[in-house]
Amino acid sequence: MSTVSLGSSAGKWIMVSSIMASAMAFIDGTALNVVLPSLQQSLNATGTDLFWILNAYLLMLAALIMIGGALGDKLGRKKIFMVGIFIFIVGSATCGFAPDVKVLIACRMLQGIGGALMIPGSLSLISSSIDEKERGKAIGTWSAFTTVVTLGGPILGGTFGDAGLWRYIFFINVPIGIVALLILWLKVKESRDEDADHAIDFPGAVSIALGLAALTFGFLRAPVMGFVHWQVYVSLTAGTLLLAAFLLIESKSSHPMMPLKLFSNMTFSGVNLLTFFLYAGLSAAMLFLSLNLVQAQGYSQLQSGLTFLPFTILMIVMARIAGGIADKHGPRLLLIGGPATTGVGLLILSFVKQTNGPADYWTTFFPGVIVFGTGMSFTVAPLTAAVMGSVSDHFSGTASGVNNATSRIANVFANAILGALAVLFFTGALQQDIQHIPLNGKQKQVVMAQATNLGDAKVPAGFNDHDQQIIKKLYRDGFISVYARVMQLSALLAFLGALMSFLFIKNNTVKKGKSPDAS
Numbered sequence: 001m002s003t004v005s006l007g008s009s010a011g012k013w014i015m016v017s018s019i020m021a022s023a024m025a026f027i028d029g030t031a032l033n034v035v036l037p038s039l040q041q042s043l044n045a046t047g048t049d050l051f052w053i054l055n056a057y058l059l060m061l062a063a064l065i066m067i068g069g070a071l072g073d074k075l076g077r078k079k080i081f082m083v084g085i086f087i088f089i090v091g092s093a094t095c096g097f098a099p100d101v102k103v104l105i106a107c108r109m110l111q112g113i114g115g116a117l118m119i120p121g122s123l124s125l126i127s128s129s130i131d132e133k134e135r136g137k138a139i140g141t142w143s144a145f146t147t148v149v150t151l152g153g154p155i156l157g158g159t160f161g162d163a164g165l166w167r168y169i170f171f172i173n174v175p176i177g178i179v180a181l182l183i184l185w186l187k188v189k190e191s192r193d194e195d196a197d198h199a200i201d202f203p204g205a206v207s208i209a210l211g212l213a214a215l216t217f218g219f220l221r222a223p224v225m226g227f228v229h230w231q232v233y234v235s236l237t238a239g240t241l242l243l244a245a246f247l248l249i250e251s252k253s254s255h256p257m258m259p260l261k262l263f264s265n266m267t268f269s270g271v272n273l274l275t276f277f278l279y280a281g282l283s284a285a286m287l288f289l290s291l292n293l294v295q296a297q298g299y300s301q302l303q304s305g306l307t308f309l310p311f312t313i314l315m316i317v318m319a320r321i322a323g324g325i326a327d328k329h330g331p332r333l334l335l336i337g338g339p340a341t342t343g344v345g346l347l348i349l350s351f352v353k354q355t356n357g358p359a360d361y362w363t364t365f366f367p368g369v370i371v372f373g374t375g376m377s378f379t380v381a382p383l384t385a386a387v388m389g390s391v392s393d394h395f396s397g398t399a400s401g402v403n404n405a406t407s408r409i410a411n412v413f414a415n416a417i418l419g420a421l422a423v424l425f426f427t428g429a430l431q432q433d434i435q436h437i438p439l440n441g442k443q444k445q446v447v448m449a450q451a452t453n454l455g456d457a458k459v460p461a462g463f464n465d466h467d468q469q470i471i472k473k474l475y476r477d478g479f480i481s482v483y484a485r486v487m488q489l490s491a492l493l494a495f496l497g498a499l500m501s502f503l504f505i506k507n508n509t510v511k512k513g514k515s516p517d518a519s
Contacts (some may be wrong), residue, residue, distance in 0.1 A: 006134040006141075013187035014129050017141055018122035020180040021085050023149035024173045025115050028092070029057075031157030031169045034305045038161040040456050047454040048220050049101045051419040054287070055216050055412055056105040060112025061119070062408035063209030066257040067200060069120035069398050077124050078190045082181055084117025089177040096170035122402040125188070127388045133401075139388065140323020140381040144315060152312065154290070158305030185475045201257035204249050211242030212412055219416035223423035224452065258402055259395070268390040268399070270504025271335070271383060272406045274497040278339050278379070280410035281493030284418040284486055285346050285372075292483040293365075295456055296476050298357040307365055311373035318374070323381035330507025331382035336498050338379030343494030345372025350487035354480060375494075386505065419491060422482050427451040429478035437470055447471055454479060 004010045032039075036050055045053070046063040072080040091111030098104035122142070130138040160168045218235030225232050250256040263269045293304040322334055348367035355361075384403075391399040430451055434444050443463070450457035459468045 001218035003131045005127060005131050006138050007249070010131060010187075010189070011138075012126055014185055015138065015141060017180050017183040017188055018125055019145045019149075019202050020176055020183070021081065021118055022122045022142070022146045022280070024085075024176045024180070025088065025119055026146055027149055027153035027156070028111070028169065028173060030153035030286070030308075031160075031305075033287050034154045034294075034301050035156035035161035035166040035169055036287075036291065037294045037456065038166045038301060040166065040453075042164075042166065043101050043104065045101050047419070047456070048224070048425060048452055051415045051487075052105050053101070053108060053219055054415050055220075056108040057112040057115070057411045058408050059209065059212050059216065060109050061115045062405050062412055063205055064113060064211055065120055065405045065408060066117035066324050066398065066402055068117040069203050069400050069402070069404075070257055071117065071125060071200070072121050072124050073395075073398060076190050077121055077128065078184055078188055080117050081121030081125065082184050084114050084119070084121060085177050085181055086114070088114030088118050089174050090114070092170045092173035092177070096167040119404050120400040123384065123388065123404075127400065135388070136323045136327035136381070136385045139384045140320040140326075142318035142384075144381070154305030154308045155302065156305070158300065161301035201249075201253055201255055204246055204253065204257045207249055208498040209244040211239045211246060212409065213239075213396065214242060216240030216416040219420045222420045223427065234512055257398075258405075259398060262391060262395065262399065262402065265390050266504045267386060267506050270500050271386045271390065272403055273500035274335060274339060275383065275387075275403055275406045276497075277411045277493045277500060278342065278410075278497035280405040280414040281343070281346065281490035281497070282376070282491075283411040283414040285349070285490040287415070288422070288483050288486045289349065289365075291454065292480065295454075296479050296483070297355055303358045307361060307369060310366065311376070312371070314377045314474050315380070317382050318377035322378045323385060326382035326385050331386040332501065332505050332507050334382040335386065335501040335505055338375050338377075338382070338498075339494050339501065341375030341497040342372055342379065343375070343491040343498065345369070345375055346487050346491035346494060348372075350484045350491065353484075354476070391422045414490075414493075418486055420491075422454060422486055423452055425482045426454055426457075426478050426483055429481050430474065433474050433478065437467075437474070439467070447474075450475070454482070 006012075006015070017056040032054070036053075039045065039053070040050060043049075068080065068084065091107055091114050095111060098107050123139070126138050126142060127135060156172070156282060157166075157169055160166055160232075212234045216239075218232050218239060221229070221235065222232050227233065229402055247260075250258050250260050253432040263272075289307075290304055293299040293307060294301055299307070322338075323402075326334055345368050347368075348371055349365065352364045353366070355364045387399055427448070430448055434447060437444075439447070446460040448460075450460065457479070459471045459475075463471060
């Protein structure tokens with residue numbers, strides 16, 4: 001397919017449809033973080049349930065997104081993109097009607113299948129359709145608009161959550177998806193790789209899906225059962241073996257969903273390592289910041305969503321600029337400085353203790369949000385451009401799929417491992433602090449039983465007013481301590497991402513049409 005200019009009518013319709021579909025997926029995640037406290041109360045969900053609600057979607061996305069990218073290259077990028085949008089719309093609608101946690105988790109899996117076909121389609125269409133000289137600018141524009149809408153998600157989520165309408169976070173995807181489908185059907189031409197074979201790597205997809213599910217199950221069961229329980233160590237062992245089997249399958253397959261030869265390009269390897277560490281930290285930080293603001297600091301869900309507004313403004317101003325700088329000077333310095341700055345911002349946020357609520361925002365959370373937002377603003381567009389620029393057009397969909405899968409796998413591990421650690425940290429903090437309260441053994445046991453609910457821990461019945469206040473403070477202080485430790489671990493992950501960029505990412509990219517392992 002011949003490329004078009006960004007300013008042409010065809011270029012604009014490609015950008016609009018890609019931005020709408022991507023925003024629909026990303027807004028779902030950011031808004032969901034904010035309404036989790038409301039959802040947790042409405043469905044009587046435990047802390048572990050929350051991590052499964054997040055991970056059910058991410059598991060399917062991580063397992064299938066690489067196949068989604070490859071299918072687009074082989075069968076038609078527009079066609080697969082549209083199928084993905086349709087499935088995502090159906091999954092969103094069923095999530096909105098889910099009567100309990102188990103049904104919601106199942107419907108989130110359906111959303112994940114749709115997302116796996118839809119998300120790589122947006123970047124793949126841009127990369128294969130927009131003129132190479134304007135590609136960085138196009139990706140910067142895509143990053144800016146999707147991030148604006150995505151980070152508008154918390155405000156929308158807060159509004160719905162405070163009104164008791166958390167289900168509308170899912171329903172709102174339906175009209176957006178329908179408009180995107182109409183634009184694609186009427187205004188966008190098909191794009192495919194005519195040289196691609198049509199074989200699909202189902203063994204690879206099954207092995208990575210089962211491997212990630214087993215590891216997630218093991219880590220989320222660990223705080224309750226202990227690491228020595230057979231369910232935990234069998235799950236963790238099986239998950240590790242299945243992921244090893246996935247790598248073996250990919251190395252032997254004649255049509256792998258993740259061609260390992262792509263990783264012979266050091267920039268491609270480096271940018272995916274950066275993606276893994278940075279997005280693992282980002283996922284945990286955004287989740288625990290949202291929970292802390294509502295459950296410990298006394299913010300409403302709307303006020304919690306509004307705390308991310310400075311982040312949104314920074315992305316509007318800087319993302320497109322960062323894409324242009326990466327086009328002219330290469331992405332390396334931005335991909336070192338951006339994640340490092342993000343880490344500093346997360347570290348600053350970790351030092352915020354108990355505050356007087358939204359009135360203290362400007363002197364407590366605001367400085368960290370500004371630093372963190374600045375780092376991410378200079379990272380998103382150059383990172384995406386580096387991924388797409390490190391491979392030939394022949395592998396554009398696959399490369400996008402691999403990088404998107406990497407970020408989702410990072411989210412799965414962050415939610416599973418840091419979620420398990422959070423429960424362990426919270427339990428440890430409660431066990432230590434409860435010794436200083438004059439309660440009998442049975443009373444201490446019922447207080448400790450709330451540990452799995454994290455910030456939503458509620459004082460059990462049967463305590464007098466004085467003891468209730470003490471236990472409430474115990475839960476709040478314990479959760480703020482957990483928040484601080486998770487944010488510090490997230491900052492460490494961001495710093496590791498910057499180190500990966502320093503070690504592996506180069507400014508030179510492959511020339512289009514050459515083999516994917518060309519340097």
